[in-house]
Amino acid sequence: MTDPKAMNLRFPDPEQRAAIAAAAKQEGVSMQEYILSAAYTRATAVEQRFLEGFRESMARSGAVFTAEPSSIDATPEERAAELEARAGAEKQGRGRAA
Template identity: 65%
Template structure:
C-alpha cells in the first residue's frame, strides 16, 4: 500500500500514533478505517431499525386496509384470473 500524506505534520502524527499503538502505519490506518466503517454501519443500522419501527407502527394503525384477509386475497386472485381468462377471448 502506498501511503502519501501532503501534510508532513499529519504523517508525523499518524506515525507517532502507530508507534504508540505498536503497529505499522499501514495497520494503524487500516484499523482506523475499519473502526470508522463499522461505526458508520452501526449508525446506519440504528437509524434503519428506527425507521422500520416507525413504518411498522404506521402500517399497524390500519391493518384492514394494508393486509387484507386471506379470503379477500383469494377473491381478488380469482377475479384477476377471471379477467385475464376473459381478456384472452376464452369462453367461461
C-alpha cells in the same frame, strides 16, 4: 522493485504523517496497520449508524401498519370462508385423483 501489496503512505502534509506515525508507534503497530484499523473502525461506525436508522425506520413503519389495518386485509369471517373453500377444493381434488 516495490512490493505490490504495500500501501502507498505518502502524505502531502508532513505534520499529518508525523502525527499518524506517532500514534501508530504508541499503539505498537505499523503505520499501514494503524491506518487500516482506523479506516475499518470508521467504516463500521458508519455502518452501525445506518443500521440503527434503518431499525428505527422499520419500527415506525411497523407501528403505522399495525395501527391502520388496510382495506385489503381480510376480516376474520373472510379468512374462515377462504379456509373452508380451500379445504373443500382439496377434498374435491383428492376425490378426482383416486
